Amino acid sequence: MRVLLVDDEALALDRLRTLFADIEDVEVAGQATDGDMALEQIEALAPDLVILDIQMPGRNGLRTAAALEPEKRPEIIFVTAHEHYAPDAFEVDAADYLLKPVRFDRLRQAVNRARRRRELREQAEQSGKLLEEVEALRSKTGSSRSDDAGFWVPERHGHRWVPIESIGWIEAARDYVLLHTETRSHMLRATMAALEEKLDGTGLMRVHRSAFVRPEKVAEVRRANRSLTLVLDDGAHVQVGPSYIDALTDKLGLP
Known part of the structure; x- marks a missing residue:
């Protein structure tokens, strides 16, 4: 899983890189320090997951996520120092949100959740045509359930x-x-x-x-x-x- 880190604080980016070094099957593909740079990096790198700070100067994390096309949007985990942002985070379909300072156990849990969502969505998309055929057949023949x-x-x-x-x-x-x-x-x-x-x-x-x-x-x-x-x-x-x-x-x- 390729990850993009987005935070306007250098120390926060360094900490995230250190934490990700101990999470298996994850590659930090790049980083950004503001919302506009994040959008450019997402377009260029096509990451699977973005760790996105909410409070940033200019375009904040919530506005950055909202600017992405839903069909092409990577999984997003928000990072914030304030819990009251949680409702807004879920409005843009975030996989999870983490409170600063980020704990390793919560980061790993959130990454696993994002990974599971991504894998299941890909699987569902691949099986979508077959499901439509099955539903059409069941509508004709009836079902025992x-x-x-x-x-x-x-x-x-x-x-x-x-x-x-x-x-x-x-x-x-x-x-x-x-x-x-x-x-x-x-x-x-x-x-x-x-x-x-x-x-x-x-x-x-x-x-x-x-x-x-x-x-x-x-x-x-x-x-x-x-x-x-x-x-x-x-x-x-x-x-x-x-x-x-x-x-x-x-x-x-x-x-």
Whole structure:
């Protein structure tokens, strides 16, 4: 995985390079010190992942990410000294966000998450045509399974049935969604609006425009100013959207 580092602070760039030296299968392809330079480097280097500081002079990290075409955008991990930027980070479909000073364990976790998202999206795109053919065949012949009970997801050599009851949480990934189970993650081409209708009454609760969570999977709730972040039992961090906070806190029985 080729990585571009973007930060206006030289010490922060040096620290990131040092941390990445201990992460396997990662190559630091380049670095940039502002948003405009980052856009030029992304165009020239085509990195798989960008570590992007939010607070920079001129074009900040959020504006830099928003300037990228969604179809060509690399995976993005935001870095910030302020937790209140988290909701904005997820609005541009970031794989994760890290608080400064960046810890090695969180960086490695975020990189693995970005890597998984990228691999699953590539796999889903390669299998997309086959999935359409399978769905067309199933619509003609019928299916022995209830579509309301789960999803057929593409795999390298076919398709796998994923029961809804096995899904712990779901996140949006551009034109796809990631279905996270206890053993692995699956990527499916679907909209969050369609999922919300299908998941009604299944125990999965919408907590953000780009996320559903099974409440019993929540291990920790973190508050920062008016924002809320869920830490799930698998270590994943999920941002709660402002319009979903009241319903979620009621569901969890939080004061």
